[in-house]
Amino acid sequence: MKLFVIGVAAALLVSCSSGKKPDDEAFLQSLEKDASAGPGVDEEVINAILEQIPSPLEISVLLKESGSKYAPEMLNSSNNLPRYNSNYKKALNLGIYGTDLGYTNIFGRNQDGIKYISSIKSLADELNIGQFFDTPTIVRLAANSKNLDSLLLVTTLNFNHINHYLQSQSRDNLSVLLLTGGWLEAMQITCQTAAKNPGNKELQEKIGEQKIILEQILLLFSFYESDQNMAALKADLEKLKDAYDKVEISYTYKESTMEIIDGVAVIKDNSTTSINITPENVEEIKNITNSIREKVIS
Amino acid sequence: MKKLVFALLCLSSLGMSPAPDDQECNSENFATACIPKLATGFNFLKSYKVDGLAKDKVEYSYVFTKGTQYMINLCANGAATDGIVVSIFDKERNKVATSKVNGQFISAIAYPCNATGIYYIQYTFDEPSGHCGGSALGFKR
Numbered sequence: 001m002k003l004f005v006i007g008v009a010a011a012l013l014v015s016c017s018s019g020k021k022p023d024d025e026a027f028l029q030s031l032e033k034d035a036s037a038g039p040g041v042d043e044e045v046i047n048a049i050l051e052q053i054p055s056p057l058e059i060s061v062l063l064k065e066s067g068s069k070y071a072p073e074m075l076n077s078s079n080n081l082p083r084y085n086s087n088y089k090k091a092l093n094l095g096i097y098g099t100d101l102g103y104t105n106i107f108g109r110n111q112d113g114i115k116y117i118s119s120i121k122s123l124a125d126e127l128n129i130g131q132f133f134d135t136p137t138i139v140r141l142a143a144n145s146k147n148l149d150s151l152l153l154v155t156t157l158n159f160n161h162i163n164h165y166l167q168s169q170s171r172d173n174l175s176v177l178l179l180t181g182g183w184l185e186a187m188q189i190t191c192q193t194a195a196k197n198p199g200n201k202e203l204q205e206k207i208g209e210q211k212i213i214l215e216q217i218l219l220l221f222s223f224y225e226s227d228q229n230m231a232a233l234k235a236d237l238e239k240l241k242d243a244y245d246k247v248e249i250s251y252t253y254k255e256s257t258m259e260i261i262d263g264v265a266v267i268k269d270n271s272t273t274s275i276n277i278t279p280e281n282v283e284e285i286k287n288i289t290n291s292i293r294e295k296v297i298s
Numbered sequence: 299m300k301k302l303v304f305a306l307l308c309l310s311s312l313g314m315s316p317a318p319d320d321q322e323c324n325s326e327n328f329a330t331a332c333i334p335k336l337a338t339g340f341n342f343l344k345s346y347k348v349d350g351l352a353k354d355k356v357e358y359s360y361v362f363t364k365g366t367q368y369m370i371n372l373c374a375n376g377a378a379t380d381g382i383v384v385s386i387f388d389k390e391r392n393k394v395a396t397s398k399v400n401g402q403f404i405s406a407i408a409y410p411c412n413a414t415g416i417y418y419i420q421y422t423f424d425e426p427s428g429h430c431g432g433s434a435l436g437f438k439r
Contacts, residue, residue: 052416054361055343058437062365065439153333153342160344202365209414212361216416251413256394264337264369265404267395269412271388273364 046176047167049220053179053213055156056099056186059206060106063193066202070107074192075100076185076297078115081122083298088229091174092296094123095181098159103189105151110142117142124162127174132161173227176220180233181296183213188293191286198279207285208277211244236292243284248276325349328432332373337406340369340436348372348382348421350429356421362411366437370419371406372397374431379403381425384433387418398424 076096084093097120104113117138124130134154141151159178166175187210194203218241221234254270325347333342348356362368374380379397386395386409394417397404403424411417423429 048359051344052359052361054363057341057343058363058366061341061437061439149341156342157333205364209363212415216361249414251389251415253388253390253392255392258395258399260399260402260404261408263404264406264408265395265397265399266408267386267410269394269410271392271394271413273413273415275414 043167043170043172046172046220046223049216050163050167050172050175050179052216053183055102056182057102057106057152057156059186059190060099060103062202062206063103063189064106066193066197066200068193068197070109071192071196072104072109072112074189075103078119080297081119084123086229087127087174088177089296090123090127091177092181092184094120094127095178095183096185096293096297097123098155098178099182099185099189101155102152105142105148105155108145108148110145110151113142114139129162129165132165133158173224173230176217176224177230180217180220183210183217184289184293184296187289191282191289194282195286204277204279204282205275207282208247208249208275209273211247211249214241214244233292233296236288236295240285240288240292243281243288246278246281246284250274250276323349323351323430325430325432328373328430329434330432332371332432332434335371335373335406336369336434336436337408339438340367341438343368343435343437346419346421346433346435348374348431348433350382350421350423354422358419359416360419360435362409362414362417364411364414366439367408367410369406369408369436369438370397370433372421372431372433373405374428379405380428380431381423382428382431383422383424385420385422387420388413389416391418 076093078097084090097116101113101116101120104110104116117135121130121133121135124133137154138151138158141147141154163175163178166172166178187207190203190207194200194207197203214237218234218237221230221237224230225234250273252272254272256270257268258265260266329345329347333345336342344360346358350356370384370386372379372382372384374382381403383396383398383403384407385393385397386407388394395407395409397407419435421433
């Protein structure tokens with residue numbers, strides 16, 4: 001049944017396409033990847049886990065508000081684009097460039113952001129999802145720093161549309177890679193920033209908290225072990241998990257309280273988490289993250 | 299400018315969606331309409347379709363982070379929530395927030411998170427007629 005649905009979807013998409021051969025090939029390649037996903041994979045489960053992964057934008061906002069300086073040298077150069085020839089690399093680096101774009105936007109460096117917009121559009125086109133990336137609107141919004149809210153909104157919506165589309169087309173393997181790339185880049189930026197600010201406990205805790213996200217990402221990768229590329233990346237992520245096993249997160253629940261202010265139910269969260277992470281843990285996590293990210297962007 | 303962007307998004311969303319029949323819940327439109335209703339200062343994260351025509355509850359999950367304030371709002375037919383209630387549960391399934399307070403249906407929850415972890419965002423339906431809506435999630439530091 002699944003093959004039939006994929007077949008019909010493929011036929012419809014091919015018949016609606018502009019006839020560009022590279023696009024057709026890219027789409028067919030992505031279907032081959034679907035076939036390599038393990039049998040009995042419950043797409044609803046995968047999609048539910050995918051929806052949990054937080055936006056890298058949250059980390060960029062934290063970095064900006066913690067007073068850290070804009071550091072474009074931490075980002076993946078848009079000049080690396082020609083290196084990404086497989087769908088695997090394209091999807092991962094689409095996520096990486098998405099995080100880099102969010103970072104430049106949050107810091108108001110729109111000229112740098114425009115380079116990423118172009119790279120994102122190229123990768124998205126090659127993955128046959130370029131129709132969801134509204135380049136003219138984003139470039140127009142990026143031209144004026146007063147449009148930051150709208151710019152963040154449109155880019156977030158575009159990436160949400162891409163993920164939903166991939167999931168609806170049973171190309172969730174690409175969605176997993178896209179989100180993993182985005183997360184990996186946010187990790188890299190956070191680790192590098194923490195290394196420059198060794199006294200910043202909040203950043204160290206933020207790195208520690210990523211243990212929760214990594215567990216979800218590894219769960220996602222467990223569905224694609226028959227895919228050679230994803231299995232290799234999973235093995236690398238397992239090394240990161242080994243480092244994270246030394247980080248302890250404890251949770252204490254306490255009933256929350258609430259009051260209504262201006263028609264909004266405002267909650268006072270009385271629960272707490274405590275993150276036990278040492279500078280040595282941070283260093284180890286930073287080094288492993290850097291090594292994985294280097295492989296991905298090379 | 300923001301309104302113009304939304305107008306374009308709404309139009310494109312309508313253009314891509316099939317026209318609903320009377321029995322259908324066009325939750326996508328409600329979800330899209332909810333995004334600009336996030337309070338000022340909140341950055342949009344996700345929109346959620348709340349289609350309860352065939353089920354008792356609709357549930358999503360998201361990792362909330364300590365030190366970040368989240369806002370979840372509700373949109374349905376009319377100005378009120380049409381009996382739709384959004385509740386937040388922690389990873390142990392303790393209820394940490396709800397939009398139904400003393401029998402009153404509130405259209406938005408502000409949740410300043412103090413404990414990082416997976417949270418479940420659950421939508422339930424208190425009115426027999428109201429099973430269709432949308433919701434948006436935003437954050438600010």
